[in-house]
Amino acid sequence: MYFVFKNFSITKMLDFKINQQTCTRCGLCVADCPARIISLSEDGYPIITLEKEGSCYKCQHCLAICPTGAVSILGLDPAASSFLAGGYPDSDKLETLIKGRRSVRRYKDENLDPALFQKLLDVAWHAPTGVNSRQVRFTVLDSKDKVAQLREEVMAGLVRLIKENALPKGMEFFANFVRIWEEHQVDIIFRSAPHLLITSTPMSLPSPTPDCLIALSYFELFAQANGVGTLWNGLAKWAINDLLPQTRRLLDIPDDHLIGYAMVFGKPDVHYVRTVQHAPALIHRAL
Numbered sequence: 001m002y003f004v005f006k007n008f009s010i011t012k013m014l015d016f017k018i019n020q021q022t023c024t025r026c027g028l029c030v031a032d033c034p035a036r037i038i039s040l041s042e043d044g045y046p047i048i049t050l051e052k053e054g055s056c057y058k059c060q061h062c063l064a065i066c067p068t069g070a071v072s073i074l075g076l077d078p079a080a081s082s083f084l085a086g087g088y089p090d091s092d093k094l095e096t097l098i099k100g101r102r103s104v105r106r107y108k109d110e111n112l113d114p115a116l117f118q119k120l121l122d123v124a125w126h127a128p129t130g131v132n133s134r135q136v137r138f139t140v141l142d143s144k145d146k147v148a149q150l151r152e153e154v155m156a157g158l159v160r161l162i163k164e165n166a167l168p169k170g171m172e173f174f175a176n177f178v179r180i181w182e183e184h185q186v187d188i189i190f191r192s193a194p195h196l197l198i199t200s201t202p203m204s205l206p207s208p209t210p211d212c213l214i215a216l217s218y219f220e221l222f223a224q225a226n227g228v229g230t231l232w233n234g235l236a237k238w239a240i241n242d243l244l245p246q247t248r249r250l251l252d253i254p255d256d257h258l259i260g261y262a263m264v265f266g267k268p269d270v271h272y273v274r275t276v277q278h279a280p281a282l283i284h285r286a287l
Helices: 028-032 050-055 061-065 091-100 114-124 144-163 174-184 208-225 234-243 246-250
Strands: 038-040 046-048 137-141 195-202 229-232 257-266
Touching: 028 038, 028 061, 091 208, 114 137, 114 208, 137 144, 144 174, 144 195, 144 234, 144 246, 174 234, 195 208, 195 234, 208 229, 208 257, 234 246, 234 257
Parallel strands: none
Antiparallel strands: 038 046, 137 195, 195 257, 229 257
């Protein structure tokens, strides 16, 4: 068996295991544990005692920091992780990605490859969350037909609000979007994008809104690095969350969830050549 256990207990819930054949007893996992629940046994191997297991953040720092891959937690195999050395992007290219990302409002009328679609979500899922809660929910429309179905529901709902003179104050401009759609079949709200992503999370969490926004930020950068266009879509969020809350039920977004934001995405039908040039950053050096 890969993992060899001797004179110390194994945490059942966390499944914290040490490969004693490769563990060097360097203590790095002990020193780096944010919850400070890892200690060394009498023979020098890392251990999490049963009374401390409930304090684990499940951050996997111990698995990530072990130089020999001797630490496993939560039943995870360290061999399945990617090595960081030599794997980070060149800083100049990352700078260009950050400065060059654009809000895309023109999309090709085709779905993304399902494998790429899934990979974008899998990578974005690694975004950090407050107290490592990891409860951001990705509600996705994975085809242009589904987005078209949602568009029909939203437009029909907006028409009802307009006829009833029930658009909230400050939201009257949505009537113009409906008119443009009816007269010209131009979709201002969803931009005729083939896909939609909505992030939501339980309102009871310590940082629900930041968790959602950070996840979408990670999603956007990885999407644009893969040639996928994105748009932070406040109009879609307002329509779904504020004007037509019944669409939340259509999308099966839990009632106790806060919607962080919405993003449409797909293959861009526009090509940008260079970065833009913003004014200098607003920096205040305190103390």
